[in-house]
Amino acid sequence: MIIELERGRQATLDQIRDLAVRFGNRVELSEGTGVYDTVHIIGDSREFASRESYILGLPGVRAAWQPTGGYKNIARVVRGNEGKALHRERRVVEVKGLDGKARRFGGGKHIFVCGPDSPQTLEQTLATARMAREVGEKFGILDRVMLRGGAFKPRTRPTDWRGLGMKGIAIMDAAREETGLPYVTEVMDQNLVEQIGAHADMLQIGTRNAQNFDLLEAVGRFGKPAILKRGFGNEAEEWFYSAEYIANQGNLDIVLCERGMKTLYTKGGYCRNQPDLNACTFARKQTILPIIFDPSHVAGDHRIVAENLMAACGHLVDGSITETVHTEAWRREQLCDAGQALVMDQYSILVEAVLEYETHVAPKMKAILRMLGTD
Ligand code: PEP
Ligand code: MN
Numbered sequence: 001m002i003i004e005l006e007r008g009r010q011a012t013l014d015q016i017r018d019l020a021v022r023f024g025n026r027v028e029l030s031e032g033t034g035v036y037d038t039v040h041i042i043g044d045s046r047e048f049a050s051r052e053s054y055i056l057g058l059p060g061v062r063a064a065w066q067p068t069g070g071y072k073n074i075a076r077v078v079r080g081n082e083g084k085a086l087h088r089e090r091r092v093v094e095v096k097g098l099d100g101k102a103r104r105f106g107g108g109k110h111i112f113v114c115g116p117d118s119p120q121t122l123e124q125t126l127a128t129a130r131m132a133r134e135v136g137e138k139f140g141i142l143d144r145v146m147l148r149g150g151a152f153k154p155r156t157r158p159t160d161w162r163g164l165g166m167k168g169i170a171i172m173d174a175a176r177e178e179t180g181l182p183y184v185t186e187v188m189d190q191n192l193v194e195q196i197g198a199h200a201d202m203l204q205i206g207t208r209n210a211q212n213f214d215l216l217e218a219v220g221r222f223g224k225p226a227i228l229k230r231g232f233g234n235e236a237e238e239w240f241y242s243a244e245y246i247a248n249q250g251n252l253d254i255v256l257c258e259r260g261m262k263t264l265y266t267k268g269g270y271c272r273n274q275p276d277l278n279a280c281t282f283a284r285k286q287t288i289l290p291i292i293f294d295p296s297h298v299a300g301d302h303r304i305v306a307e308n309l310m311a312a313c314g315h316l317v318d319g320s321i322t323e324t325v326h327t328e329a330w331r332r333e334q335l336c337d338a339g340q341a342l343v344m345d346q347y348s349i350l351v352e353a354v355l356e357y358e359t360h361v362a363p364k365m366k367a368i369l370r371m372l373g374t375d
Helices: 010-022 052-056 122-138 166-179 190-197 213-222 236-247 277-286 295-299 302-313 328-332 344-372
Strands: 002-006 026-030 036-042 061-065 077-079 085-087 093-096 102-105 111-115 145-148 183-186 202-205 226-229 254-258 291-293 319-325
Touching (some): 002 010, 010 026, 010 036, 010 052, 052 061, 111 122, 111 344, 122 319, 122 344, 145 166, 190 202, 190 213, 202 213, 226 236, 236 254, 291 302, 295 302, 295 319, 302 344, 319 328, 319 344
Parallel strands (some): 111 145, 111 319, 183 202, 202 226, 226 254
Antiparallel strands (some): 002 061, 026 036, 077 085, 093 102
């Protein structure tokens, strides 16, 4: 529900907030340009909305209306009947590290998530994490670097390596402890959200679980920031509805991630999935959520990770999640997604290229979009 409220009506705002909290909702206040502000009830607001007559009777309330779209919690523009519309700011999703620094997805600077597909040994994971930290220090962007590593692996074949489970989480914990960098890890089972989430700084929902609605709701209830990969066969709007499942539980700390569609896979390497870059732009226009790009699962081949990521920069993504190994020799040991991992020193060069793009080209791109009226 959307409520239009006279500016300065603090007592009424408090009453609205109390009612929202009673029904498990939160409020988001958007300052209007005139004398009215807009209060957006976040989460599943059906019970709240049943108190409409009480709300309309509160001092300073001009109107209360229902959004008509299907993803009103994450929509950039929330529309109602009779031409009503609420234009919202894009959201910044923060992930804090032990180093005290917040990684701000959507804060205007590219966030770099990197690390192994999966932690297999403490040594391998620590080595990669230390190198990630060095990259951050070298370019003065430590507050934009984060680790990744899947301890619970969704695999097409049941006999393939499926990750170390909670032992892998302990390794990721150790990498965070040593480097101060926060980490994201995949959760596949709604019953494990709390157990994994008690450790991880951010939870990842993989492409295969993008429409596992119970899992999405469990992550929404848990409340920690989440990366939601796009289902490899999902339309962009289906992806937004998946995000809405999380948001409807009151958790708006969602980062969307494009990782490619299933396509004509070439067995000789070069192209595992089709990157849908236009969907990145569409997500930026349609939702308030930050959008990042995964060049590794798109490429499936370390030889084409770099150009995929640079292409996504042209679509002004808010960050990237890239699979890396600490040495070329380790590639033979990596049990999942070995062929698509960048060695960390190559990754460092790629980070530099993204930073150069950000400084020299992105401002021009933004200027063009402003001229076209499409930013
Ligand atoms: C991963 O990040 O390792 C992964 C399994 O990704 P996706 O769900 O995009 O395949
Ligand atoms: Mn992987």
